[in-house]
Amino acid sequence: MREDAAGGREAGTDPVDAARRALASVGTFLMPAADLRRSIGADADPWVRFSAHWEELAPDPYAAEQGVHRLRRYGRFRYRAVDGALEPTAHGEFVQPDDSNLLYLGRDRHFEPLTAAFLEDPLFERTVKLVGRIAPVLDDAPEWTVWVHPFRVVASADNEGRPTPEGVHRDGVTLVGSLLIGVDNAVGGESSVFGPDGERLVTATPREPGTFLLGDDRCTWHGVSPIRPVDRGEPARRDVLVVTFTPSASCGGP
Template sequence: MTRSERLQQDGFEFLHAADTRAWLEQSGSLTDWPEFAASWNGMALDQYMADGGRYRRRRHAVFAAPVGDVAIARAPHQPHYQTVEYNPLHGGIERWFEPVPETIANGASMRTILRACRALFDSLSPGTSWHIETHQFRIEARSDEAGKPTPEGLHRDGVDYVLVLMIDRENIASGTTTIHGLDKVPLGSFTLTEPLDAALVDDSQVYHGVTAVRPLDPARPAHRDVLVVTFRAAQPQAA
């Protein structure tokens, strides 16, 4: 069974790092991976945390992938928006995050990831123009505050497809990704532990969430870094 067939049938797929690398490298190189991973350092705090938490840092970038053999292009910086239906905790407002640096957005690793996702999601939804959003997330954990990768809990993102890619874990316990059907029945779980471990999600078929993380050693810094990439069909332009 192909990757697209598994995703279509089950609504999700978990990939170990070696499998992710083999899939991604069909679409390009990861030659700048050390610089790519290091770019998670120094991100600003997420100022929109409705639970009052100070544990999430993030950056954001938007891309467009028109139908056909057209290169993926970065779009002007813009807010991230979700409806309250999909994100009761943070939905209904425009959230402006620090932009992903141009060197990272146009670097080999990011472009390879975007091309690989596009090829896969094109096979599932041929003839679609894609609105793509990328999110760099760092979730920090301290002895007095657990880090919540998904503070909104079990959720859908209101898109078509999602990639969650592990970048780094430092001094972290837990952080298990869980998948549930539309009836909320558990379908699977997987802990992203190694760089390039990944989860692919068909957002129309399943809910997903991640358990809170805590430090293994409370005296040391602890964080969980992931890249989240979402693809949704672009709205047609008005005539």
């Protein structure tokens, strides 16, 4: 995995503190899998249970329009900074600001909701609350709107998998995090984060489940290169969990 100074941390440094410092100074941070899994209590058995939810995702019809085989679900939440309370809000369409993802400019997209089993999994809430501990370095908002997107991208010998069919883009939020859940039979999947002038801040090809890439979405752009099968006779897959935070007032409330 190739990365630059925005990734990793000094020995003995708290991962949340390291993430805060890097986001404030560089705009991005690559949290090693061991740090993430330790921070949320994700030992081997809980991680296997959590990753099994990616077998329950639904086809993404909008990605299919671009020839991409992608599965996903979607949920929206309210997070209170004062006490760390996380509450679901009504399920509805997913809309991104006009100045972010140009592929879906002005388009309301509808996705299947998160399953009850996913919502009840302790690692889901612990992951979101970990991001909630990091987010205040970018904004001291008392309340945040949180979007949660589990994704699976699939590739075959004759159809590469594109994790970001829109290319390098912003999500139109304040903080975006992409957590690698698992990757199988795949090459590619290089993640890059760019600064406002186009400089490459981080480039990494995560392979270890639990690797967590965070970015200040207000001043960085991100994208992931396509994946292809190692064994061309079998499909390749890449599973991630994307969690985004933005102050509730900036998106019109819940």
